Amino acid sequence: MSVNENLLADVSHIATQAGEKIMQIYNAPDFQARIATQSKADDSPLTQADLAAHRHITEALQSLRHEHAELPQLSEESEHISWQQRQNWESYWLIDPLDGTKEFIKRNGEFTVNIALIHKGLPLLGCVYAPALKTIYSGAFGVGSYKNQEAIQARQTNPEKLRVVGSRSHPSPELSDYLTNLKRPYELVEMGSSLKLCLIAESAADLYPRLGPTSEWDTAAAHAIVSAAGGSVEQLNGQPLRYNQSESLLNPHFVAR
Template sequence: MSANNQMDVTVILNIAVEAGKDILSVYETDFSVENKQDDSPLTLADRKSHIKIVEGLEQHYPNIPILSEEGKHQSYSERKEWDYAWVVDPLDGTKEFVKRNGEFTVNIALIKDGTPILGVIYAPVLDVAYVGEQGQGAYKVENVLEKVNKQIPLEDIGIALPIKEERDYCSVVASRSHLSKETEEYIETLKEKHGKVELTSAGSSLKLCLVAEGKADVYPRFAPTMEWDTAAGQAVVECAGGKVVTTDTNEPLKYNKENLLNPWFIVAFKSFNY
């Protein structure tokens, strides 16, 4: 099956937007918060978004399996037979959602043989999307709700990434909720290499998007993440010309592994000395 040849990225973007609407319907209420077994937060918004995304993907692409944070995870013996799969985080940045700071996203990625080949990230509060498709480049789309249903080609409604920015310092983006000691130590090494370093904190997959956009030079992640946290962002970064590589092998992150936990990684453009 040549899945990506049949993909319409605007369909995926539309699914993400509809999921975002369901998230906002909860965001604007006095919602309750549960804790999952790993102590990470879970809300009605996570569940509603998961249902909307699964319904949309199964309607348009019924033959492609779905690996979602909030779904049932098939055994590796079954998953390892998959050529293509969706990797989905229905609400990435639930901690940011609970804090009501707007820095949360809907993440939908298509992987082929463990490599992300399409990624859609939608930030409902910001009404901004980042989209990457192998061979088609990466784009930032603002005011998405005005544009998503008009059947306009992505290159006509989006801004091609990266957007070049001139600066005389190294811009580092790091997790707002998960800044580890190892990350702080790494930032110190960047100061030795690059001199002035400015740190920006952000939630969810927006950190990868800031590198893809060119607003940040590097995103080091020396703390736990899962595959659904990064798959869509990696697609956007790589389609913009950047890379998402592990700290131990310097190889790209892979997906649909037996263990769905990511190793530590660094996100940057190829020319950056990290």
């Protein structure tokens, strides 16, 4: 499966367009009425913005050139696809049309559109667009990583004081224990959605220990960006975080740096 700058640009454009669909609802006078929809399987909220972005992304990916248009798609809004079907996928698109729905509802701007290309369990390409912030992160294997088209790189040095990024909406006691065991100075940077991983990719944070539940579509796009920026996303046993490895779509705990 090949990736290049043209494909990265095409997927970035799709993510940006999906973000525009979200912002139409985000900026609507009847915002509160338009987010009052049903709940997802994990009891997190499902809004009209999730569905509008999902429809746009799935249709646009099918319009891409050549082999990429024919790939199967797994979106948070299509999680009913069975393991019996998924286990035969070598390459596929993994999508979160609106990551950080709680941030969206709070209207704090820290929500994103996530699109990733997975090949043999690893993310080759990813785009993360934060429409309220007008910021897009993108990256691909062999191409590099970018923030608003400017090249970015994960930190390659080991600073005396670590900047540790943590969840704004999902803090965990496990994180508190982890930070206690660091035994070195740190400052905690709170952030919502997949933007936490993007901070690692652009050297705005040094460490992101995720010791609470995440789904594969929450992390894959930003994971690709971190990897292409020279960073790493590993399970606690030191093995790379991989995708579509079992019936469960939940990630194990991981650390990005």
